[in-house]
Amino acid sequence: MVPRLCKVGLFFKSRKRFKIFRSVSVINMSSRTGPEDTKKPFVDKYFECAENGNKEELSFLLKSTVNVDQRNEKGWTALMFAARHGQTGVIETLLEKGCDTNIVNKTGQTAQDIALFWDQNLAAKLIEAHMKEENPDQQLRNFFSLNHLDRASEKRKDKDWLQAKISDETSQFLLLSELKPFVLPIKDKTSKWRYRLCWLDHNKISSHLTSDTVILFLGIDHSSSQSLFAIDVSGKEESKFKDLQPEGSFMVPFPGSLQMEPSDAGIFAEARSMMDWLERYKFCATCGSSTDITEGGHKRVCRNQECKSNKGIHNTAYPRTDPSVIMLVISADGKRCLLGRKKQFPAKMWSCLAGFMEPGESIEDTVRREVEEESGVKVGRVDYHSSQPWPFPASLMLGTIAYAKTEDIKVDEDEMEDAQWFRRPEIVQMLTHQHPQGLYIPPEQAIAHQIIKSWVRNTASSNL
Ligand SMILES: NC(=O)C1=CN([C@@H]2O[C@H](COP(=O)(O)OP(=O)(O)OC[C@H]3O[C@@H](n4cnc5c(N)ncnc54)[C@H](O)[C@@H]3O)[C@@H](O)[C@H]2O)C=CC1
Ligand SMILES: [Mg+2]
Ligand SMILES: [Mg+2]
Ligand SMILES: [Mg+2]
Ligand SMILES: [Zn+2]
Structure with a gap:
């Protein structure tokens, strides 16, 4: 525009x-x-x-x-x-x-x-x-969604192919310990990113593989033709892995992963959400029996032959993604937007309202319900903006711009510390870290930042 x-x-x-x-x-x-x-x-x-x-x-x-x-x-x-x-x-x-x-x-x-x-x-x-x-598609790609791997889902069912790739000398492995990725520091001082994933080949990790090691197929990197896997090394002494790569370390994912080179952050998002699911959903949700991991880590199958989950398609056998909405609510006069503070937020940070979708609910209705629950404001039209996987543990943020029909605020004190209308000039101060009281919005890696920035950009000419 x-x-x-x-x-x-x-x-x-x-x-x-x-x-x-x-x-x-x-x-x-x-x-x-x-x-x-x-x-x-x-x-x-x-x-x-x-x-x-x-x-x-x-x-x-x-x-x-x-x-x-x-x-x-x-x-x-x-x-x-x-x-x-x-x-x-x-x-x-x-x-x-x-x-x-x-x-x-x-x-x-x-x-x-x-x-x-x-x-x-x-x-x-x-x-x-x-x-x-x-960005050939001219589409906003949010942080954590820049995963360039071909997930090659058709290969997951091919056990021989997977086995051959696991022992192939060109394949690369990412270690995760308690969901912390093994990373290397980025030394280039001119880079704005601090970490990249540390990939290790089969020779290096083979001594750490046992029959019950969880191995997750992440996909194929077409530029190098390498197959990439993540392996779970939780419970092993983390310092031992320094022998494999002295500069490597297991990084606490939040907020560390926000400083990861964006393409690696996208791969990390896949690895972390999947590994979290594999770790937490060990038993069949239908009958409680043990399950086996198949399809390169992308499915769990109940060991009980009689179990309903073995007949037809059951979503309990597949990894979870929790859709959530996140919205910038614009006032009816178009001059202000609504931001909130959750109780857990760092001091002075304000962000878009957000909330989980419920079964049988449309994106638009979730936005209307969550905004009203959290702030008492009623919303009419809802426009889609962009999406973002948020791997803590497995949310999919659906970003929207929502148009308010009412103004009065009644904060849901269970969830929120506060919610307020902000005029555009104040939002600009918060966006550019120039606010006189030090208020700010989340960093550019969060979809909240991108939605707020879009509104500021699209209203640059309107003198609000
Ligand atoms: N990327 C970003 O910019 C932002 C991402 N978020 C993420 O959005 C998600 C939803 O936002 P909230 O305000 O927390 O949601 P929310 O407003 O629905 O409230 C959270 C509560 O909803 C309940 N709940 C319902 N379904 C749930 C599920 N599938 N998993 C966990 N709790 C569930 C729990 O009681 C929880 O305490 C969170 O994962 C949060 O981390 C939130 C703000 C910014
Ligand atoms: Mg919320
Ligand atoms: Mg809520
Ligand atoms: Mg909710
Ligand atoms: Zn079962």
């Missing part, structure tokens, strides 16, 4: 920003000495290079001091400055360096919005082409 902002207004804002920014940086250099302040002249220079098209100096700054997605106090990134001024060479460099094209500034615009608004069509096309290359 192209924001319909007043161009002159934005232009003056932008010029003013530069004047203020530069004069502040001079004061900073002489009067303060914190690490951020010593970096500031370089950051200023970085933005200046983006604006002026100075690719060489910008590349040098990126190598030595500056983070590619560095923002200024108005939330602008170098990509935004380059987009504003149509600096296509700089845009190419920044895209090559892996800059994030989805960042919004404090008025809710992405770099592409800015390029379109200023008629920098070549710049807009470049950014769009890059976004299409990264």
